[in-house]
Amino acid sequence: MGLRGKTWFPILYMFIVTLTLSAILILFGNITRQRVTNNERIAYERAVLRALPVDLPSGAGPAQIHNIFLANITDPDEKSAGAHRYMVEDSLLAYALPFEGAGFWAPIKGVIGISRDRKTITGIAFYEQNETPGLGGEIVKTEFTRQFVGKKLAMTPPYIEFLPATATLDESSVHAITGATQTSNRLGKFMNTILGTWREHMDDPQ
Amino acid sequence: MMPQKSTKDVVLTAVWGDNPVFRQILGICSALAVTNLVLNTLVMGLAVVFTTALSGFTVSLLRKWTPRVIRMMIEVLIIAFYVILFDQTLKAYWPEMSRNLGPYVGLIITNCIIMGRAEAFANANPPLLSFVDGLFSGLGYALVLLAVAVIRELLGMGSLLGIPMPLFSSALWDRWIIMVMPPGAFFTLAIIVWLARTIQVDKDIKKQGGK
Numbered sequence: 001m002g003l004r005g006k007t008w009f010p011i012l013y014m015f016i017v018t019l020t021l022s023a024i025l026i027l028f029g030n031i032t033r034q035r036v037t038n039n040e041r042i043a044y045e046r047a048v049l050r051a052l053p054v055d056l057p058s059g060a061g062p063a064q065i066h067n068i069f070l071a072n073i074t075d076p077d078e079k080s081a082g083a084h085r086y087m088v089e090d091s092l093l094a095y096a097l098p099f100e101g102a103g104f105w106a107p108i109k110g111v112i113g114i115s116r117d118r119k120t121i122t123g124i125a126f127y128e129q130n131e132t133p134g135l136g137g138e139i140v141k142t143e144f145t146r147q148f149v150g151k152k153l154a155m156t157p158p159y160i161e162f163l164p165a166t167a168t169l170d171e172s173s174v175h176a177i178t179g180a181t182q183t184s185n186r187l188g189k190f191m192n193t194i195l196g197t198w199r200e201h202m203d204d205p206q
Numbered sequence: 207m208m209p210q211k212s213t214k215d216v217v218l219t220a221v222w223g224d225n226p227v228f229r230q231i232l233g234i235c236s237a238l239a240v241t242n243l244v245l246n247t248l249v250m251g252l253a254v255v256f257t258t259a260l261s262g263f264t265v266s267l268l269r270k271w272t273p274r275v276i277r278m279m280i281e282v283l284i285i286a287f288y289v290i291l292f293d294q295t296l297k298a299y300w301p302e303m304s305r306n307l308g309p310y311v312g313l314i315i316t317n318c319i320i321m322g323r324a325e326a327f328a329n330a331n332p333p334l335l336s337f338v339d340g341l342f343s344g345l346g347y348a349l350v351l352l353a354v355a356v357i358r359e360l361l362g363m364g365s366l367l368g369i370p371m372p373l374f375s376s377a378l379w380d381r382w383i384i385m386v387m388p389p390g391a392f393f394t395l396a397i398i399v400w401l402a403r404t405i406q407v408d409k410d411i412k413k414q415g416g417k
Contacts, residue, residue, distance in 0.1 A: 010273040017268070017280055021287040028291060032298035039301040106308065130308045133243050134363045134386035179383045 038062065043127040044111075045069040048096045050125035051113035052086045081201035083114075092116050097198055101190025104182040106130035108139070112191065114153070118202055121160070124148045136183030147174040159195045162188040211331075213338055220342035226319040227350040227395075228402040233319045237351050238391040240310050244367050247355035249296075249303050251348025253311055255341060257288045258320050262340030264288075265328040281324040282315070289314045319347055354394045362386035 003009050042062045049056050049068060056068065073096065074085040083095040094116060100109040108129045113122035124145050131137045138144055147169075153159040154172040161173040162184045169175065176184035211219070226232045233254070240250045264284045265272075272280050293311045296304040304311070314320070323343050328336035359366055362385030364375035373379055384390050 004271070004273055010276045013271065013273060014276055014279065017283060021283060025287065025290055025294075028294060032294055035298040036294075036301075039297070043301065043305075128305065130305070132386060133246070133306075134359075135383065 047111045047125040047127035048073060048084055051096050051111040051123040052094050053122050081198050094122050099191055099194040103129060103131050103186055104136050108187060119152050121148045121151045131183045136180040138177050144177060157196055158192045216335060216339045217342045220339055221346040225346040226343055227347055228399040232322060233317050233347050236310055237395060241351055241355040241391055242358050242386040244355045244359050246306050247351045250307060251351050253292045253314055254347050255344030256292055257285060257314055258323055258340035258344035259337050260288050261285045261320055262323050262328040262336035263333050265324045266331060266333040266336035269329050281321060285320050286315045319343060350398060353398055357394050358385045358390050362390060
């Protein structure tokens with residue numbers, strides 16, 4: 001009877017295999033960790049810049065996006081109620097308010113840009129979503145996001161309203177995505193809640 | 207002990223005769239979940255091919271030392287190892303795709319095809335043959351997924367690999383929204399399984415020279 005017949009052998013064998021494979025994974029994780037963190041950071045920065053009236057060159061690489069972000073965007077603070085500020089030569093041009101909430105399948109995370117009048121939307125962009133491709137996933141498409149540009153936040157909730165595709169729009173409404181009622185409703189709901197909280201803080205910083 | 211098969215037999219059995227999806231009805235969860243876009247399906251298929259081939263090779267390499275009582279734990283450990291490697295590589299080098307596939311890459315660990323090949327083949331065959339078996343079982347899975355994805359993306363979105371297709375992206379074609387939703391996957395997969403099995407049954411009857 002060799003080693004395989006010993007009662008302690010399966011435990012030792014399992015330990016050695018686990019240790020070896022885990023060590024390789026930890027090593028690989030360490031090698032790629034910085035890259036993964038950077039990817040997440042760049043996805044967020046790209047969304048912030050897309051939501052703002054920033055002249056972002058098409059096909060801008062990660063380094064370029066990061067440099068433009070660092071040069072023009074401030075970190076969120078209490079004064080801006082959690083929004084980034086878009087500054088050019090010390091003058092405020094717009095706010096970028098991050099928002100997130102539960103989508104149909106998974107969290108939706110995005111950024112909405114609001115001009116310094118705190119009323120006009122400059123753009124919207126998403127950096128994380130897992131909605132159904134072709135339906136809820138269409139929120140990331142230009143056809144949906146460009147509707148927001150130039151819209152005015154209403155004085156009372158809903159600040160921005162999602163209406164069916166056949167409805168006539170006013171200055172505070174956009175068309176929801178046909179066939180993605182759940183995604184549209186959820187997005188509209190949490191976006192309006194966050195916009196409401198932000199407005200409250202900005203109007204009354206107490 | 208299982209008699210050793212030739213490489214050609216292994217390939218034909220894995221891709222057609224014993225195809226994991228339409229013959230064994232394995233891996234159906236991901237076949238339904240990720241097949242509404244061809245590009246996502248291609249990457250998912252690649253992940254399964256990578257995992258099935260390398261886990262088969264590794265399980266076979268260790269088979270003479272692995273105690274039988276813990277062999278399934280060892281197999282799951284090896285499968286999880288390759289899946290995490292693939293997932294981490296996507297996160298680092300193709301973050302958009304990693305976000306698109308969401309949790310489904312991680313869920314390959316629970317894909318019965320991989321465990322099935324490790325148990326049924328790699329445990330009793332040499333490493334290289336197990337690698338070939340895993341590679342073609344994964345390919346057999348990927349090809350069926352791809353067929354489902356082509357039908358769903360074309361009819362549901364009017365495009366293939368995100369490129370608008372003539373007629374299907376025009377005003378003449380009213381997109382079948384149901385095809386990009388879960389029921390579309392059930393219908394398409396069921397039709398493919400039915401067609402493949404019908405062809406195989408006809409072949410079997412002819413081979414037996416009977417009616």
